[in-house]
Amino acid sequence: MASDSSPANFNGPTSPDDSYSSPIGNTFSSPGDARRRSRRRSTTPSAFATPPPNQSRFATSDANPALTPTPSSRRGGRRGGRRATSTTPVNAAGTPTSTDDAPASSEGGEGYDADDARPTFVWGTNISVEDVNEAIYRFLKHFRDSSTASQSEDGLLREGKYEIAIKRVIEIEGESLDVNARDVFDYDPDLYTKMVRYPLEVLAIFDIVLMNMVGRINPLFEKHIQTRIFNLKSSTSMRNLNPSDVERMVSLKGMIIRSSSIIPEIREAIFRCLVCGYYSDPVVINRGQITEPKICLKEECQARDSMTLVHNRCRFTDKQIVRLQETPDEIPEGGTPHTVSLLMHDKLVDTGKPGDRVEVTGIYRAMTVRVGPAQRTVKSLFKTYIDCLHIKKTDKSRMLAEDPTMDVDNPTGRNVEDISFDEEKVEQLKELSKLPDIYDRLTRSLAPNIWELDDVKKGLLCQLFGGNALKLASGASFRGDINILLVGDPGTSKSQLLQYIHKLSPRGIYTSGRGSSAVGLTAYVAKDPETGETVLESGALVLSDRGICCIDEFDKMSDNARSMLHEVMEQQTVSIAKAGIIASLNARTSVLACANPSGSRYNPRLSVIDNIHLPPTLLSRFDLIYLLLDKADEQTDRRLAKHIVALHFENPESLEQDVLDLSTLTTYVSYARKHIHPQLSDEAAEELTQGYVELRRRGNFPGSSKKVITATPRQIESLIRLSEALARIRFSEWVEKSDVMEAFRLLEVAMQQSATDHSTGTIDMDLITTGVSASERMRRENVLSAIRSIIMEKMQLGGPSMRLLELLEELKKQSPGPEVHLHDLRNAVSTLASEGFVSLHGDTVKRV
């Protein structure tokens, strides 16, 4: 017993009080000696041969639970009221020193401040039991959430946080009180340090103080309440656990990989005499063993070897051994995950299932390995495990998905589930968000191995962040998810982008168009093979609720399947009516699709719509449609060549760009999605209206009868979503004017609208990627005005038509400046035609 909690002398005998803490502190070499010196219950060496868990919290020593704040008292305390009376003969005999502490123990741990003038120290340390006792009491009594609350008595305007908590526990007859270690730290850093350093001792005192308080509040409350500490200031990596952590409180993150069946562990045994039927007093477990009474204790009987165990009167507790493994992100390159065993008791049993990611707070312990069953020799090895105090399930490593079970009608549209971000991490993220170039930086970090395509990446970034979903009181709802379609030539890394987003997004589902059927995407009704019941199986879109559904080869999808998307993309639900099941499932998913142009390569002579060749009804549901055109551009090729040459021949470090790693990116996005809900500022709203009107006007171009993508109310919704996403990127609660402008730009760029001839709906290939420089625009305007004047001059309204070539010669004559190409001329004339100034038929121009 003494030895099992000997973390106390971990740091050597530092106690000033020699009478209690032996300077040598060696209870092992001479057990008899130790018995005398140790103020704890003595131990014979064989105790060590039994696995410590038995001696730990549960090896009860009812003799002196209070003064030997060993783990045992946790359990000892459970029997609270009985403690005073049930001093078992077994233990008492072996602990002569316990008389020292008798007053304290007989009173169940109460008021030892009074009974002993000398400070009592935890064996081998300079921790004074009284001090700790006081400190804990103060903490429990006076701690308030706001750090400003005064600690003095007159500050008692409202009850302390833990007083309330204790009362609640009593009300619900709970078994444990969760104590946030950070609160302890905030209130009393010294106590926190002691607690982490000597958890066995301090926790025992904690329990006692707690029971005292409980006793004061409700003297009739019988149950024992345990303290469960959680949320330590620092959590250790499993890999870094080392001998110096033994017997300290640690906090670990990991994944449960295996849990044992529940082991009933005997706590108290009751024996019955076979001769006279006398029932013995409960015999408590001692060093993992129950001693069967040799003789009947009834004076009249005293039969030898007659006692037998009465199973159903014994008390058992649950125990479980759980194996925890490092999460993948903590494993260094070239390593395999480490594992550690957890010992769970009582309520903690079965709190985690294999596969759960948990954060565990507990005491790291080591036990010796025996060579043989009866041998006293121990190997020089230790087995380590964690005596678990508290277990908390944590989130997944992927980008956080909002809780799927969340109430849809929740007006805030966000879950309140407490997925806590590490404070440090949050600070870091906030720092990041303040960077002026955060938008560009994030763009760069997104699929950094994909070359160029910055604007596409910006769009995808917006999709990741998403807009605000809105549900009006009237019941109308507006989705916040942004849908993106990538259309482009083969080999423009569309699929790679898709894969990357899939990897990054929460519950992303990746499907390929040809392999997906309508029901596979939405939901289908199936017969359960075993029960024969009809069950609803979710399809990809439902499964990716609150995530991104990536659909490759969108164009190769059957029309039937594609038409299923209509509902999903706007209403965000999937409705099912078959086989007697009528249901509407949530599918709040963003769709990221990619498709090849209708003729597998983009045909510049056809309009955008003709190239994409998807029904406009569906197209209009995509917020952004990117055309990724592979244009033979030497500049781009050269950059690619340079990049690859560098890849092969240069130091890879020099290639490293200033990018965020994947995990930071993920947490950044998750944090923003969860915590930032930007609203439109007035300025931004004004900008939006204006921009939209402008957009509408452009679509209603006179004389254009062809299919042109015109602005619809859907587009203004898209713009709002995009602007919100952009504000989120900056962690800003307000959508600024600049966000709106960027949203407009993204929309324009996406459709290559800057390069689209609005009258024909075709894209001017020359304008793609290079864009039009200001000087070029100037030149074009000059040509335009020159031609206008020529036509005014030479041509009569309704007069004979003129060939373009003639016009060109005329132009050259008039403006001897820079060379004018036929091509420029044609552009200019078609502009005039769209103004309704002239009409252009093939090669002939006619003034109208």
Add this chain to the structure above:
Amino acid sequence: MVGLAYDLLANPQGAVRSTFEKAVASSGLDFDPASLDGKDWGALDLFRQFLSDQTHLSQVPILNGETIKWVQPNTLVRFRGMIQDMLGNEFYVGAFKDGDVWRTNKFMDVSHFPMPMAATSSPHMRVWERRLLYCVPVPGRNSWTEPSSELVVNRCVDCSSQQREKRRRMDDEPVDHMDMLVSDEGFQGSPSTKKMKEDGHPSMSSQTTEPINEGICSHMSMVPSIDSDSLPCLVKIYDSPESDLKLNDVFEFIGVLTFDSEVSMDKDDQDELSNGFSEDVLVHLPPNKVPRLHCLIHRKLTVPDFLHSSPIMELKPHVVKEIRDALLRHLTAVLGDDSVAAHFMLLHLLSRVHTRVENIAVGKLSLNLTGFSKESVSLFGHRLSLAVKDLLPVTHCIPLSVEYLNSASLAPIKDYETNRLITGVLQLAEGSHLIIDETQLKAGTLNSVGVDNTRLLKNLMELQKVEYDFKYYKMEMAADVQLLIISEGKSNILPADIVIPFQPTSVDSSEVVAAEALEAWRWYLATVKSLPHSIESEMQKVVENDLVEARQSDRSIGSQDFNRWLTMGRLMSVSFGENCLSLEHWQMVKELERLRTERLK
């Protein structure tokens, strides 16, 4: 160093102890054992110094299935192997006070002195930690890499004691040498596949099917893992940073052998609690089956370390060129006078992943020889695999068939019952060579295992990464494997970097290769492969222009092709022993590519 107080070879622990005592004595009365945490008080220096002498080093026996029969426990041994699994850390009593004297337990399993009963912390005891690595002989290692250890045999022949005898009786297994299998089998049953079947599946099944709490593993069930070719070893590493030793690295460990057949873990003694903890891997590795090695010194092995009489040659251009030409001739002969294929083959053999940027493994060059028929496979395929086997230290061969794909366990899987990583075919050491024979593949249906396996192979081809299955998640491990695919048509399952139709013109090639030539080629491949490489800025311009030009003329050329050319350029100049890409070599690459595209038409 003042004389050797102990025979370092026969009694290394004595030396450890004496240095420890010296260290304790020198610090006097106020000796603080904490000062030795994570340190070695000069014991290692002693060994390092001792072993830096080649003659001393060669006296240290190499531990394998043969030598284990006579090597004495508690002596110094060497073990060459691949880290197959990491079993975490182990806490042990590093130093303790025996009466008034400090003792140490470092580098040993059981204390030589009575140890006091102890809890984890007392001023009389320091708990230290060591790492446990489960090592196996490098999978697919060829027989010529085995160093001859006759010298040591002679020295220790008289050591065998009664105990040895006993063990010999227990462990005498039919020793099958790899070279026995080599030549007399068809290409299909090539040795590496057979070997794979042997030590891959049975040992795995024996581990998985065995219930944990069954009594001590019956002797028979462990037999496969102790046959002489695959003697595993549990290496205990002291005080070395984690990043030093990585999974799948090949190391030579020199340390103290403890292989105690007497101490057996009695299962009965385990009370209910330890049963719960019995995932403790050591239970599955009883000390009488798996030797323990307390590592004093470890050294990462590279290919040159496997060449025994490494001809210390300088990299003189003409020497290199000579060897290169000879090797090329040899490869041409092996490939039925197909010199273009031989050129690609040479580049392929020299390839290695030298950098990883994002998802791209730069430097890999997998080769797909197409145009094989049933007949040519049995002839050339076999010949090719033999040739590769003779040239590279670690080779494998997978005959790809639907049944194989549907049943094989390619990726290592973590078994949480035993808490062990069960190896898969694709758990390979860095620089392994893998031939995949796709000609055996017929139409059929893949089950989920098959689909998974195909994906694994594809990932290995494209990214040089293998996903290890940890049940709750997969973990990608970087690999560096040279892949050669033999197929009838272009392999679509396994997209190689280079696809070249194989066009043999002659069939007979009964070339006998001289041993010296082989030695020279092995040396050449090993040395040249690791040369550093760079590019001059002028040459860079030329290359860039060529790339841009190529892309301008053919839009279908993409970054993949660029990558391939640059890798080839690098390997080409490296094959001449040069550090810098020259125009000449670049032209050669372009010429090779031209020849290849012509063939593809």
